Amino acid sequence: MKQKLYDIPNHYPLNSSRRRAIDQHVARNAPDINRLFEQNRAWAKEIESREPGFFAALSRQQSPQYLWIGCSDSRVPANQIVGLVPGEVFVHRNVGNVAVHTDLNYMSALQYAVDVLGVRHVLVVGHYGCGGVLAALHGRRLGLIDNWLRHIQDIRIKHAALLDSLPESIQAESLCELNVIEQVLNVCRSTVVHEAWQSGQKLSVHGWVYSLSDGLIRDLHISLSDHGAMSQAYDSALAALPSLAPR
Numbered sequence: 001m002k003q004k005l006y007d008i009p010n011h012y013p014l015n016s017s018r019r020r021a022i023d024q025h026v027a028r029n030a031p032d033i034n035r036l037f038e039q040n041r042a043w044a045k046e047i048e049s050r051e052p053g054f055f056a057a058l059s060r061q062q063s064p065q066y067l068w069i070g071c072s073d074s075r076v077p078a079n080q081i082v083g084l085v086p087g088e089v090f091v092h093r094n095v096g097n098v099a100v101h102t103d104l105n106y107m108s109a110l111q112y113a114v115d116v117l118g119v120r121h122v123l124v125v126g127h128y129g130c131g132g133v134l135a136a137l138h139g140r141r142l143g144l145i146d147n148w149l150r151h152i153q154d155i156r157i158k159h160a161a162l163l164d165s166l167p168e169s170i171q172a173e174s175l176c177e178l179n180v181i182e183q184v185l186n187v188c189r190s191t192v193v194h195e196a197w198q199s200g201q202k203l204s205v206h207g208w209v210y211s212l213s214d215g216l217i218r219d220l221h222i223s224l225s226d227h228g229a230m231s232q233a234y235d236s237a238l239a240a241l242p243s244l245a246p247r
């Protein structure tokens with residue numbers, strides 16, 4: 001009887017002939033996907049040779065210090081940008097790096113990272129050239145996602161006086177920065193961070209923006225460790241947007 005290729009769990013661990021059969025099946029039907037398996041094996045081998053026992057140790061526990069809230073954009077990979085290996089950063093990504101109070105997915109990631117993992121820093125990281133921000137800025141229609149991007153359009157409307165006073169070439173960069181600053185505030189106002197701070201837990205929330213063109217992160221100078229200085233930090237971050245600096 002011909003073996004099925006999709007019921008892998010029943011045959012785990014794979015014997016060599018079954019692994020070969022799967023490899024051949026994938027190579028025939030999805031060469032692009034096969035490349036990923038090959039690269040995965042090379043990656044795991046390289047890490048294991050550099051640090052024997054790395055994966056075994058990591059599989060027993062994770063204790064990251066950072067929660068990264070970033071954009072889903074393929075050009076903004078959390079770990080690589082800040083040089084962290086697996087196990088060092090807990091990641092939540094969505095289009096436009098938006099922290100919406102009613103988004104159960106984001107809120108669950110935040111709660112798990114803060115309450116269970118005990119991360120010390122939440123990094124809200126936007127990026128210049130963000131397709132979500134550009135669509136929100138120009139009111140471009142892309143489909144269902146327009147509803148998600150309404151959150152960024154709200155920010156565009158909130159800061160219309162500033163944005164409309166800027167040359168068009170700078171507006172997109174400024175809205176990327178404003179979006180991060182607003183999301184930092186959203187994270188700080190969440191019940192999760194509120195309760196963590198109330199109970200004395202050490203936790204800071206930071207706002208950064210990443211540049212696709214040089215691979216560098218700009219600090220938006222909004223780093224909050226309690227509720228006290230929120231509005232002051234917000235005002236001074238708005239006054240120091242990197243996009244508004246003389247060039």
Ligand SMILES: [Zn+2]
Nearest residue numbers: 071073130131
């Ligand atoms: Zn983006």
